[in-house]
Amino acid sequence: MNNVIATMDLTKRFKEHTVVDGLDLLVPQGTVYGFLGPNGSGKSTTMKMLLGLTRPTKGEIELFGRPLTPVSRAEILPSIGSMIEEPPGYGHLTGAENMRIVGDMLGLVDRQIERALATVRLTEHKDKLVRNYSLGMKQRLGIAMALARDPSLLVLDEPTNGLDPAGIEEIRTLLIELAGQGITVMVSSHLLDEIDKMASVLGILANGRMIFQGTRERLFNQSIPDLIIETSAPDVALGHVEGATVVPEGIRLSGIERDAAAHLVKRLATADVPIYGVRRAQQSLEDVFMDLTGRGGLL
Amino acid sequence: MTRGVLLEFRKMHRLRTLPLLIVLVVAVAALSSASLFSRGAHATLNDSSARPWAALLLSYTMIAAMTSPILTAVLASRQTDIEHSGAGWTLSATAGHSPSRLCWAKLAALALLLLPATGVQSLLVLGAGTLAGITVRVDPAPWALYTALLYLVNVAFCALYIWLAARVENQLISVGVGMLGAFLAVFALLIPSELSRLIPWGYYAVISHAGQNGGEVTYVSPPYGWILGFFVLVGSAFTLATRHLDRAER
Numbered sequence: 001m002n003n004v005i006a007t008m009d010l011t012k013r014f015k016e017h018t019v020v021d022g023l024d025l026l027v028p029q030g031t032v033y034g035f036l037g038p039n040g041s042g043k044s045t046t047m048k049m050l051l052g053l054t055r056p057t058k059g060e061i062e063l064f065g066r067p068l069t070p071v072s073r074a075e076i077l078p079s080i081g082s083m084i085e086e087p088p089g090y091g092h093l094t095g096a097e098n099m100r101i102v103g104d105m106l107g108l109v110d111r112q113i114e115r116a117l118a119t120v121r122l123t124e125h126k127d128k129l130v131r132n133y134s135l136g137m138k139q140r141l142g143i144a145m146a147l148a149r150d151p152s153l154l155v156l157d158e159p160t161n162g163l164d165p166a167g168i169e170e171i172r173t174l175l176i177e178l179a180g181q182g183i184t185v186m187v188s189s190h191l192l193d194e195i196d197k198m199a200s201v202l203g204i205l206a207n208g209r210m211i212f213q214g215t216r217e218r219l220f221n222q223s224i225p226d227l228i229i230e231t232s233a234p235d236v237a238l239g240h241v242e243g244a245t246v247v248p249e250g251i252r253l254s255g256i257e258r259d260a261a262a263h264l265v266k267r268l269a270t271a272d273v274p275i276y277g278v279r280r281a282q283q284s285l286e287d288v289f290m291d292l293t294g295r296g297g298l299l
Numbered sequence: 300m301t302r303g304v305l306l307e308f309r310k311m312h313r314l315r316t317l318p319l320l321i322v323l324v325v326a327v328a329a330l331s332s333a334s335l336f337s338r339g340a341h342a343t344l345n346d347s348s349a350r351p352w353a354a355l356l357l358s359y360t361m362i363a364a365m366t367s368p369i370l371t372a373v374l375a376s377r378q379t380d381i382e383h384s385g386a387g388w389t390l391s392a393t394a395g396h397s398p399s400r401l402c403w404a405k406l407a408a409l410a411l412l413l414l415p416a417t418g419v420q421s422l423l424v425l426g427a428g429t430l431a432g433i434t435v436r437v438d439p440a441p442w443a444l445y446t447a448l449l450y451l452v453n454v455a456f457c458a459l460y461i462w463l464a465a466r467v468e469n470q471l472i473s474v475g476v477g478m479l480g481a482f483l484a485v486f487a488l489l490i491p492s493e494l495s496r497l498i499p500w501g502y503y504a505v506i507s508h509a510g511q512n513g514g515e516v517t518y519v520s521p522p523y524g525w526i527l528g529f530f531v532l533v534g535s536a537f538t539l540a541t542r543h544l545d546r547a548e549r
């Protein structure tokens with residue numbers, strides 16, 4: 001698989017403070033890459049470096065297989081649509097006038113602008129002043145500005161920030177659709193459930209370091225789901241195992257691997273604990289994420 | 300570059316730049332010529348030894364010094380502030396337009412507007428003089444030279460305010476500096492030219508082509524070398540300072 005974005009040891013330091021620490025990003029073509037991390041973990045800084053808006057302290061960046069240099073940047077930039085931190089938009093102008101400005105900046109034709117507005121369903125609001133837009137409309141206008149150039153890569157920094165569930169769902173559907181058309185989408189968020197279901201590849205950042213990168217499936221496989229043992233005698237069971245908690249159906253244990261599970265069941269059965277069933281808990285991505293980033297690290 | 304300037308005119312839409320400019324131009328012309336229509340003035344209008352045109356030019360210089368720093372600061376600040384509030388620096392940067400290029404485009408756009416505005420302003424003052432009944436022949440050279448230099452000083456200060464407005468997000472700063480500049484510019488008219496040329500806003504006074512000489516108003520020749528030096532200094536400072544903006548971490 002081709003990687004649209006690849007970085008090697010990408011590092012950014014502000015004075016002594018290391019904000020992005022040795023990232024080896026790999027964003028495969030045509031995927032939605034979810035870039036996750038708590039607030040302040042370095043997501044925006046990383047994206048700014050990818051777009052050449054901030055210079056890395058160390059490391060290399062390759063976009064579409066080409067090293068990012070001032071010369072290559074000018075050639076690559078037109079094929080990258082982006083929205084970093086706050087959505088852009090001149091408040092004293094209408095949505096359409098803002099799009100016109102972006103169009104002139106990049107030499108786009110009217111059809112591209114109209115299509116971008118239609119894609120984010122902003123056509124009927126295009127003649128309103130952006131100042132009077134809701135947050136969701138501003139985010140959508142920002143995405144339309146990124147989309148108008150027909151990019152091969154979209155870099156969106158927290159595009160769902162501050163949106164209601166319906167708005168998040170809308171953007172999720174849009175991004176999946178765009179990826180279906182072959183556009184590579186890198187989207188960041190500090191909230192897991194906003195990115196869950198849309199990203200097929202995840203990169204998880206904590207304190208500027210990548211603590212996980214890979215498919216959703218691999219992420220799940222990395223962490224062991226809790227073991228639930230259904231029994232009518234949890235108190236008896238507790239006497240034979242350590243670190244278990246009582247749940248309505250029996251007891252629950254975490255961090256028990258396959259062999260340990262077999263061993264445990266045998267021990268309980270020998271102790272005459274009535275076992276009605278043994279199963280693994282349904283694991284949410286949130287749990288896995290919490291495991292990785294450490295509880296309390298998330299906002 | 301021309302595309303960038305065109306974009307600035309698009310952004311100017313609804314910023315009320317043009318109405319603001321027109322009101323100020325008319326106001327400056329009216330204030331400059333107000334004294335012509337006072338009762339005592341009438342006697343001097345036909346007296347060539349009283350040099351009524353030079354007196355009018357001096358009055359114009361005074362009013363222009365008082366208002367131009369504020370006008371240019373407001374125009375530059377409005378044109379630049381939108382990039383902060385609209386996340387325009389990043390938007391432009393992702394299209395390959397650096398902040399310095401944006402600042403130059405803003406300067407070019409405002410300079411294009413100020414050119415006819417300053418010209419019309421001087422013509423209005425001359426028109427008012429004729430209307431008030433000055434029959435003495437006007438001397439075109441000092442008027443033309445003063446107008447040209449006033450225009451260039453205005454453009455120079457636009458550059459300063461654009462940089463300031465880009466650098467400091469709080470626009471009270473750039474407009475406040477403009478107001479302070481207006482005060483300094485008027486103050487500079489009252490002190491010797493040797494001192495005025497050391498104050499940046501003093502150049503609104505340094506370019507004056509009329510002056511008081513022992514109770515009489517006459518045409519004077521400003522120190523063109525110093526004025527040229529000022530423009531070169533502002534030009535290089537703007538080039539360096541905006542280039543520095545490109546390297547700033549946002």
Ligand SMILES: Nc1ncnc2c1ncn2[C@@H]1O[C@H](COP(=O)(O)OP(=O)(O)O)[C@@H](O)[C@H]1O
Pocket residue numbers: 014019037038039040041042043044045046548549
């Ligand atoms: N220009 C800057 N100067 C100094 N520190 C910065 C700058 N930009 C960001 N930081 C710091 O870098 C860290 C990561 O910021 P950021 O990349 O915005 O994180 P995220 O987008 O994940 O919330 C934060 O601690 C922030 O304070």
Ligand SMILES: [Mg+2]
Pocket residue numbers: 040043044045085157158
């Ligand atoms: Mg951020």
